[in-house]
Amino acid sequence: MVKSGRENDKVEIIAVTKTVDVDRIQEALSLGLRNIGENRPQELVRKYDIIGKGPNYHMIGHLQTNKVKYIIDKVSLIHSLDRISLAEELDKRAKMHNLIINTLIQVNVAEEDSKFGLKVEEVMPFIESILKYNNIKIKGLMTIAPFSENPEEVRWVFKTLRQLRDSIVREKFDNVEMGILSMGMTNDYTIAVEEGANMVRIGTGLFGKRNY
Numbered sequence: 610m611v612k613s614g615r616e617n618d619k620v621e622i623i624a625v626t627k628t629v630d631v632d633r634i635q636e637a638l639s640l641g642l643r644n645i646g647e648n649r650p651q652e653l654v655r656k657y658d659i660i661g662k663g664p665n666y667h668m669i670g671h672l673q674t675n676k677v678k679y680i681i682d683k684v685s686l687i688h689s690l691d692r693i694s695l696a697e698e699l700d701k702r703a704k705m706h707n708l709i710i711n712t713l714i715q716v717n718v719a720e721e722d723s724k725f726g727l728k729v730e731e732v733m734p735f736i737e738s739i740l741k742y743n744n745i746k747i748k749g750l751m752t753i754a755p756f757s758e759n760p761e762e763v764r765w766v767f768k769t770l771r772q773l774r775d776s777i778v779r780e781k782f783d784n785v786e787m788g789i790l791s792m793g794m795t796n797d798y799t800i801a802v803e804e805g806a807n808m809v810r811i812g813t814g815l816f817g818k819r820n821y
């Protein structure tokens with residue numbers, strides 16, 4: 610991992626289990642995977658109720674404010690914090706459960722209309738405006754790169770997120786950590802890791818094509 614310039618070369622794999630049934634998830638867990646990623650609160654809760662507390666559950670998809678209450682005490686990391694109303698609700702529900710909710714800020718680096726997330730230049734002011742929410746812990750950044758047959762074409766997306774992370778670190782905000790860069794999926798994770806990802810979200814690469 611010399612290419613990435615990382616000091617600690619650990620990359621955490623999030624097994625993206627959306628649409629994957631519980632039996633196959635259990636099999637993956639028995640092989641040593643410890644992190645499950647789901648993009649729908651309802652599906653996450655259904656699987657949590659069967660599988661239980663063992664693995665870490667990651668909310669990787671767009672999160673509606675009215676669904677926060679179902680998952681707040683079940684997830685170890687929310688990858689999709691992208692607006693103030695969501696921060697407010699997360700903070701409120703976390704307080705009710707007397708817990709600190711770990712979050713990543715989702716950044717729509719390529720500014721695709723089809724994707725959620727803040728624009729790069731919106732991230733710094735966003736962080737400043739949610740510092741007052743004491744039950745939210747910001748742990749880093751997340752992005753989804755545009756799909757490309759040739760993932761080299763989206764290297765700039767990952768590089769941009771890393772540079773944004775570095776500029777946030779330089780601000781030395783109280784209570785803001787930037788230890789996690791969640792970027793890279795089946796198609797592009799090798800490029801993402803080269804650009805500094807330490808959390809990758811892999812679905813089809815582990816479980817095969819999804820049947821929706």
Ligand SMILES: *Cc1c(COP(=O)(O)O)cnc(C)c1O
Nearest residue numbers: 625648669794795810811812813
């Ligand atoms: C589905 C999904 C993934 C996994 O995608 P694959 O191409 O199957 O690896 C990663 N991140 C998010 C946010 C997803 O929704």
